[in-house]
Amino acid sequence: MKLNRRAFIGTGAAAAAALQAPMVWGATDGRPKVVVIGGGAGGATVARYLAKDSKGEIDVTLVEPSRQYYTCFFSNLYIGGFRDLSSIAHSYGTLAAEYGVNVVHDWATGVDRDAKTVTLAGGAVLPYDKLVLSPGIDFVDGAVPGWDVSAQNRMPHAYKAGSQTELLKAQIESMPEGGRFAMVAPPNPYRCPPGPYERVSMVAHLLSQINPTAKILIVDPKEKFSKQALFEEGWNSHYAGMIERIGPDFGGDKVEVDPGEMTVTIDGVVEKVDVCNVIPAQKAGRICEIAGVNDGNWAPVNGHTMVSRIDGNIHVLGDATNQGDMPKSGFSANSQAKVAAMAIRGELTGSKVFPAKFSNTCWSLIDADDGVKVGASYEATDEKISSVASFISQTGEDASLRKQTYEESLGWYAGITADMFG
Amino acid sequence: MKTGVPSVLAGLCLAIGAWVGAAAADEIGDAENGERIFRKCASCHQVGQGATHRVGPHLNGIFGRRAGTVDGYGKYSDGLLRAGNDGLIWSLEKLHAYLENPKYLVTGTRMNFAGLSDAQDRADVLAYLRQFSDNPANIPEAQPTAIAPEVELPPGILALVGDPEYGEYLASECTTCHQRDGSDQGIPSITGWPQEDFVIALHAYKRKIRPHPVMQAYAGRLTDDEIAALAAYFAGL
Structure with missing residues (x-):
C-alpha cells in the first residue's frame, strides 16, 4: 500500500487504524519533531497533549515570545476589578519541567515549507516534521x-x-x-x-x-x-x-x-x-501569512484534524483559522488543539485516531455575580466544523442562577489554564 | 348531543385510568396506598400539618417548587442546590424520576434512598404527597403527559465495557472545565466517580432529564459506547 501524506490525511481514522507500524521521519535523535508557534490556548494545549500523550516519543518545541502569558479571557474582569493582573498571568515552567516541552522564547520570523524549517528572530533554524501555527490575531492595517x-x-x-x-x-x-x-x-x-x-x-x-x-x-x-x-x-x-x-x-x-x-x-x-x-478588524497572526497558509485573512483548515488546506504538514489552531461554525475563542482553540494533537500523534507514532469532537462555551460577566453564557458542541464534516447543539442563557433568569453561572466561569478558568499550562 | 358528551368523557376516564393503573381519573395514584408506602420515607421526611424539617426537609408544597429552596432547611447537598439553580422544578415527572432513583437527577444527593422501582408505588406516594401541595399548576389534568417514562437504564447500557484509551481522548473535552485534580470550584469534580454514577448522570443529561444546558448539549451527542469509555477513564483516575 502506497501512502502519501495527503491521502493519509484525507482518509483519516480508517487509514490510521490500518497503519500499525509507527511512521517516523528523520530527526537527529530519531524522534519526530513538532514545532508549535504561539503559546496561548491553542499552542500551549497542543504542546502539552503531544508531549504528555506521546510519553516522550515526540520532540515538542514551543516558540512563544512572552515569558509571562496573560490570558485574554478574564482580562475584562481585571478591568472591572474582579481579578488582579497576576491572577491571569501564566508561565511555561511546568510545560518544560514536567512535560519535557522545549520552550523557546523568541519570535518566529520565517517558515520554509519545502525544507520544513522555522527561522527565529534570534537566528536559530528549527527543523520540523509537523508544524502547528497558533498565533492568534493581528490587526488589519x-x-x-x-x-x-x-x-x-x-x-x-x-x-x-x-x-x-x-x-x-x-x-x-x-x-x-x-x-x-x-x-x-x-x-x-x-x-x-x-x-x-x-x-x-x-x-x-x-x-x-x-x-x-x-x-x-x-x-x-x-x-x-x-x-x-x-x-x-x-x-x-x-x-x-x-x-x-x-x-x-x-x-x-x-x-x-x-x-x-x-x-x-x-x-x-x-x-x-x-x-x-x-478594537480594529482582525486577521490571522502574521506568521500564517509568512507561511503562506492563508486564504484571505484567515488560514483554512480541515476540521477532521485541523490540518491546513494548503500544506499537509502544517496544522493551524484557534483564532487564526477559518474552520466553520466555531467562534474565535480560547475555549475553541483549546478544543481544537486536542483534536490536532490526537491527529498528529496518530500520524507520527501510529497511535489510535478517533473522530474529532469540539466544544465551546463563552461566559461573560455583566456585573458582580451576574454571569451569562453561550456555547455549542461541534463535529467535523468534510466541508467545515459544524454546530450540532447549542445553548444560551435566557433573559430574566434569577440571581442565584446568574451567580452560579459566574462561579462556573471561575471553575472553567481554573480548568482550562491547568489544561494549557499543566 | 347532550348525551354524547358524558360518554366521551367516560371513555377518556377509562383510558387514563388504565394508563396509571387502578387510580381514578382525577388522581395520579392511590393516595391511601401512598400513605402506607410513605412510611419508607418518614424516617427522614415529614409531611402534613405541623411537619418540620428532620434529616430531610418537610415535603409540604413540594409540587412546583424549585429544588433546594424550601425555607429553613440548610442541609442540601451541593449537587441538589446546583440542580435547583440549573432549573430543576419538582414537577410530577421529575419527582417520579427522583423517586425511581435519586441519582438520576442529582449525583451526590444526600437522599440516601434505593428508589421505588414500581411505577405504581411511585404514583401512589406522589398522590399522597400532592394532598399537601396546593400549586394549581400540578393538577394532573393540566399535565396530561406528566406520567414519567421509566428512567431506569436498560441493563445492557450499564454493562458496557468502555475503552479507556478512547475515554482519555474524549475526556480531554471534559477537563477544559472539570479539573482533573478534583477541585470543584464552580464546576463539580467528576474525577474518581464510580462508573455507574457516571453513566447514569451522562444518560440523564443526554435524555434531558437533568436540566443543565451545557451538559445536555455535550452529552446529547455521545454514544452509549462513548459514555462507557468516559466512565471507565474517569473512574480510573
Missing part, C-alpha cells in the same frame, strides 16, 4: 482610519492582554468626572464575539463605582452582536443611562479616529472623548 499600532498607547486596543489591558484600565481610572469612554467595536469575524460587550459591562461597573456620571459610547459596525439581548437587559438594569451604542444604521460603520486630538468621527460628526478603546 487601515481598518480604522486614523489608527495604527503606533497610536496604541493613546488609544489602546487591549485585545492582546497584558500591558495594553493595564494601560486601558489606568486611563479609565484617570478619566475626568463625568467624562466619556468610547469603544470602536470590530466587524465580524473577530476574537471572542462577546468580548467587546463584556468589556463595556466591566468598564461600566468600574465607572459606576469611581465615576458614576461618566458615559460610555460604543461605535459598532455590526447590526447585531453576541448575547445582545442579555447584555442590553443587564446594561438597563445595572447601568441605566450610562451606555449608548451607535450601530451601522446611525453611522457606526463609518468611523475614524484622531489619537492626537482624542476624537472619534462618526459619519462626519466629531465626538470628543477621554478614553478611546479601538
